[in-house]
Amino acid sequence: MKRTHYAGTLREEHIGQEVVLFGWVASRRDQGGCIFIDLRDREGIAQVMFDPTVDAAAFEAADRSRREWVLGIRGVVRDRGTMRNPRLPTGAIEIVAREAVVFNKSETPPFEILDDIDTNEDKRLEFRYLDLRRPKLQKALRARHLLSQATRNHMTDNGFLEVETPFLVKYTPGGARNFLVPARLHPGKFYALAESPQLFKQLLMVGGYDRYFQIVRCFRDEDLRIDRQPEFTQLDVEMSFVNQDDIFTIIEGLIFKVWKEIAGIDLLAKYPSGTFPRMKYDESMRRFGNDKPDVRFGLEHIDLTELTIEHGGGGVPMLTPLAEKYKSGEFRRDLPPEIVKALVVPASANFSRTEGDKLEAVVKGMGSKGLARAKVGPSGEWTQSPLAKNISNEFRDAVNAACGAKDGDLILLQFGTASQVHMVMANLRLHLGKKLGLIPESGAAGNWEFLWVVEPPLFEYDDEGKRWAAAHHPFTRPHDASLEFLESDPGRVLCYRYDIVLNGFEIGGGSIRLHDPDVQAKVFGVLGIRDEDARQKFGFLLDALRFGAPPHGGIALGWDRLSMLLTETEAIRDVIAFPKTQKASDAMTGAPDRVAPEQLAELKVKTLAE
């Protein structure tokens, strides 16, 4: 018996043909005199009819068969006439079985192999090979394959070479925590698993390869999220002799192409120029509180810091110290360390007091002390608010005006350190967006909002260490216009760093690299990295940059996230065949696990656990 067709591909054009199908029993309906089996393979499902008067042995095999048994069927495709099933692509036809072979039986599976099952994910991960039989997962993994395939074509067509780089690399401090691998041939020493090919791709530019890409696994030993796995995949790209626009063009071309080829969506209808809009980091933080804004909906933040300063806190005890610190000059207005922000829930949302309390619980879960609220009355007065009794009428009216708040609106306030207020308000905005139905809980619902976020600061101040730290990595090129502040006022230095954002997910980021040794030395100076430290950590790269490094830059796209968004699935686990759980273990294989003492001895490694 040799397969002639996939079950899911059969259509009316096959009527009259004899076909051979191999697949799994998706469902079996015993009518007594005849039996129907829905046979499933990777292309879909087709109904097979077993009639004892056509072939008694085939009928007997169907009689014995159960769900998930593996069958081979030889039969003739027949028109179902008036008995069609409009819900199946193959519903116009059925196969009348003339021969049936049972390749394998199956135990009763722990859950049904259906798209709409609501089995808990831990059970599905334990039996991942069964979960993978579900059409939904097969569709997602196929889309991911098409994405990678189209990408290889696009990159090749644009002159890129795919080059592999090592996974076993030298540990470099900073950035993500690395997985470590004991080096048997070097007792007491360790490799690190590469958290990205960052340094190697820059070396490929020095090596003259000009345009590099790789679809590559990366490893980071950090806590997991719905869009983070300990091993994940990037489309890694690096180019020589380019500026930011050149890199954007390559990525925009790629995205337009794959959205059309795989999702069937022509992004030119929304972005006729073939480019995505750009927003400065500063604007993104001000309006949305983070650097990956979901611009599918409004509910933008309203910055009340200036207003608060102007009114000296407006009589609100908790805001007075903040206003005074700005007035005394302790806080800089151009780089505000503490801020006041508001969000307005429109009256139309009809928010109850209890719902406001729930919101407060949400922000407290994010480390906020509380959520000041004020319900606006017909003439602008505030009710249901602890602020109402202290706030001056002038300040209250000014806040109402700044918020555009009308009768029935609910104003939500946060104040404190800029990073905390931004984080809380950004998450609160997303929470409200979903709660008010402005964005779907998951998926895009046909609304794809792409955005480049550009010109972030090069440094950020580390309050605990009381020093400047690299906001991304120390090889990012500062903006030419910012160079003068490099040593005098590092907080004002912007850089050629960019993120591409889709519907509130950061799907990629990159930078133009710093290839000027003089500027590099100044950057290290600001970071407090001494020459010998730099040599110790990045010696090979610094050496390479002195041997005729071309100007270069690149980007990396999160392949799992992009696949998740493209397929409108809910987590990157849905586009990874064998993902890890939230605790980074494998529910199916039991990894990680203990190893035999002899194995550790061979590696000269001793464990302190237990």
Next chain:
RNA sequence: GGGGUGGUAGUUAAGUUGGUUAUAACGCCGGCCUGUCACGCCGGAGGCCGCGGGUUCGAGUCCCGUCCACCCCGCCA
């Protein structure tokens, strides 16, 4: 490291103020049915109520601890 939600039959869930034999649906097993396609009808089996301890005459239910899964913060591009 912190916060939250959940864990009851193979699966998904209900389980009241602590009180008799722990329910339902789907699945599974047996029987019947030649046009079903979420087939239908009749019958049946199936439980360490995550685990450990405590309170109580009595715990699925209350308390303490612990494990696992998921979501968020910290962390991480």
